[in-house]
Amino acid sequence: MDLNINEIIKKRRATPPKFLSKKELPEEVIHQLLENANWAPTHKNTEPWRFKVYRGKSKNKLASEVFNLLQKKIAEGKAINPQKAEKLKTALENVPVLIVIVFQRDIAQRIPEWEEIAAVSMAVQNMWLTATTLGLGAFWATPHFFPLLNEIFEIGPTQKLLGFFYVGEIALDYPSTGRGEVETKTEWYQ
Numbered sequence: 001m002d003l004n005i006n007e008i009i010k011k012r013r014a015t016p017p018k019f020l021s022k023k024e025l026p027e028e029v030i031h032q033l034l035e036n037a038n039w040a041p042t043h044k045n046t047e048p049w050r051f052k053v054y055r056g057k058s059k060n061k062l063a064s065e066v067f068n069l070l071q072k073k074i075a076e077g078k079a080i081n082p083q084k085a086e087k088l089k090t091a092l093e094n095v096p097v098l099i100v101i102v103f104q105r106d107i108a109q110r111i112p113e114w115e116e117i118a119a120v121s122m123a124v125q126n127m128w129l130t131a132t133t134l135g136l137g138a139f140w141a142t143p144h145f146f147p148l149l150n151e152i153f154e155i156g157p158t159q160k161l162l163g164f165f166y167v168g169e170i171a172l173d174y175p176s177t178g179r180g181e182v183e184t185k186t187e188w189y190q
Contacts (some may be wrong), residue, residue, distance in 0.1 A: 008132050012173050017091035020168035024096050031133060032058040033099070033167065040123035044106070048116040049123040052100035052153060054092075061094035064115055065152055074076030080145050088143060091166065099127070099165040101140070105158040117163070120162055127165060137170040 035049055043049065054062050070085040092098060103120045104123040105113065124140060144167040155161050 003121070008129050010176075011184060012128055012132045013176060014065060014139050015170060015174045016139055017095045017141075017166045019170060019172045019174045020093055020095050020137050020139075021171040022096060023169050025136070025168060030055075030097055030099075030167075032134075036126045036130040037123040040043050040121045040126050043053050043111045044118070046106040046111065046116060048104050048106065049120045050102040050104045050159070052097040052102065052128070054100070055096065059095075059098055060093060062098070062152070066092065066149060071108070073145070078145070079187075080148075080150065082115055082142060084145075088141075091141070092131065092164075093123050095166040095167040096190065098169065101155055101162040101165055102153070102155065103160040103162050105160075106181065107158060117160075124165060125161075131167050135170070136167055136175070138165060138167045140165050 030053060034053070037049060037051070038047070040049065058114050066087040067085060070080055070088070074085065076083060099119065102122060103117055105116060128138050128140075140163050146161045146163070148163060149155075153161060
């Protein structure tokens with residue numbers, strides 16, 4: 001796909017997992033997504049992003065582990081919508097690639113946490129724009145029950161689970177909802 005940066009930004013979509021093909025992606029493609037993520041801006045070069053990539057059997061095993069844990073938490077009285085747990089399991093089983101997004105806090109805490117989380121977000125945006133240039137769909141999911149999954153993903157005390165990034169070939173196009181005029185969101189001072 002031969003697009004300029006303006007076209008790439010406008011073409012990027014949050015493509016829900018149900019609109020992604022089950023077809024496996026080559027490892028080189030996933031590596032390119034991660035390499036471009038690694039070049040996100042980072043104050044004091046803290047590079048606070050960490051990624052856990054699941055494909056094939058490991059992804060299917062993960063889907064079962066996550067679902068079983070959520071079922072256990074529901075039985076314990078946690079406020080988890082059973083349909084959301086089922087939807088997550090289906091998404092994990094059906095997408096070709098899951099990239100778990102983890103925030104790794106700078107141990108010295110030299111900069112505010114929000115700047116570090118913003119850097120991780122920019123890394124995700126780099127992956128998303130790369131996926132767009134490759135004609136792939138992507139989706140960043142952040143269910144409210146993420147903190148319950150810390151043990152499964154071995155999230156350490158200086159880390160936070162920030163989401164699941166699903167990526168795959170687009171099976172069904174997901175149209176843009178567009179954006180409001182930038183003028184309504186901008187104040188100019190001269």
